[in-house]
Amino acid sequence: xxxxxxxxxxxGLTAAGAALADENxxxxxxxxxxxxxxxxxxxxxxxTLSRDGDGYLYKxxxxxxxxxxxxxxxxxxxxxxxxxxxxxxRAASYRYEDSGKSxxxxxxxxxxxxxxxxxxxxxxxxxxxxxxxxxDVQLIQLMLAADVAAGKVEDDYRxxxxxxxxxxxxxxxxxxxxxxxxxxxxxxVVQLNNAERGRTITVWLAPELHYLPVxxxxxxxxxxxxTLTLQKATFDAGSLSARN
Numbered sequence: 001x002x003x004x005x006x007x008x009x010x011x012g013l014t015a016a017g018a019a020l021a022d023e024n025x026x027x028x029x030x031x032x033x034x035x036x037x038x039x040x041x042x043x044x045x046x047x048t049l050s051r052d053g054d055g056y057l058y059k060x061x062x063x064x065x066x067x068x069x070x071x072x073x074x075x076x077x078x079x080x081x082x083x084x085x086x087x088x089x090r091a092a093s094y095r096y097e098d099s100g101k102s103x104x105x106x107x108x109x110x111x112x113x114x115x116x117x118x119x120x121x122x123x124x125x126x127x128x129x130x131x132x133x134x135x136d137v138q139l140i141q142l143m144l145a146a147d148v149a150a151g152k153v154e155d156d157y158r159x160x161x162x163x164x165x166x167x168x169x170x171x172x173x174x175x176x177x178x179x180x181x182x183x184x185x186x187x188x189v190v191q192l193n194n195a196e197r198g199r200t201i202t203v204w205l206a207p208e209l210h211y212l213p214v215x216x217x218x219x220x221x222x223x224x225x226x227t228l229t230l231q232k233a234t235f236d237a238g239s240l241s242a243r244n
Contacts, residue, residue: 006222023156024210026056026084028236029211033228035062045228049142055083055092057143070081074100080139087150089143091117106137108160119163128162134158134165144203145211148172157192168192168201180203180214180230187214198222209233 028050035042043064050057058080076099081092094108106121112130119126135143137159151169157168171187187204188211194200198221205211212233218226 002011009112016143024235025149026089026142027210029210029212029233031233032231034231036227036229044231049101052081055081056089058138060138068129074098078138080136080142083140087146088132089135089139089146091131091135091139094138103222106162117232119160121162124163127161130163131158134160136174137161140206141216144190145213146204148190148205166194166197168194173202175214176204178206178214181232185209185214210235 014156026049028048030046030048033045033047035045038212043062045060045062047058047060047203050059053133056096060076060078062076062097070193077097079093079095082089083092089218091108091110093110094106096104096106098104103122106119108117108119110130115130117126117128117130117134133154133156135157136207140159143157144153151227153170153172156171157170158165169192171191171193173191176189178187179185185204185206185208187206189203190203192201192203200219201212202217202219204215206214212230213228214230
């Protein structure tokens with residue numbers, strides 16, 4: 001499974017200066033998802049959001065399951081640290097590790113004073129200029145959730161990965177009912193598209209779960225469709241949960 005497939009779940013954005021329709025979008029939580037390649041189950045991904053000093057820590061861990069576990073027993077972990085600026089998540093650092101492929105480790109430091117981000121991978125460093133709509137591939141989920149909650153989705157989002165920045169055009173779609181974990185949710189739907197790569201990412205966000213994604217699906221020309229579906233979510237604030 002590639003990094004973007006695993007990190008699709010980290011998508012929640014907020015518009016700069018916008019007032020959130022749901023002030024609890026960044027309530028600490030744990031969410032568990034199933035991961036499918038076309039109709040074949042690949043594994044599970046768990047995400048947690050917690051306070052981290054003056055900022056936040058967003059972590060994920062992905063494991064293969066079923067037949068897929070016969071070919072891979074590694075754990076893929078990611079950590080995104082961020083702060084809030086004008087009500088919007090702003091990346092501070094990012095780290096990716098695959099326990100079975102140590103050479104694939106990647107880290108990013110975001111220096112907003114210098115408007116530059118430095119990626120370190122395989123002993124090599126790359127620097128890229130930053131704009132306010134740039135994030136790591138995991139934090140993008142939390143940016144999307146907050147933007148949708150604020151009622152203002154940006155026209156474009158930029159993801160920094162492997163020292164390269166890729167732009168995605170955002171398009172809100174009609175609201176839709178979606179069933180997950182034995183329950184049907186009313187969802188806000190956003191589609192991200194990169195025409196150059198032939199890649200489309202569709203995200204279904206549930207307002208009743210503080211705009212947590214109920215499902216994320218990645219389709220790409222010539223490749224299998226990857227789908228992440230919510231199985232369980234618990235919030236530190238208490239009352240909201242989703243279960244099988």
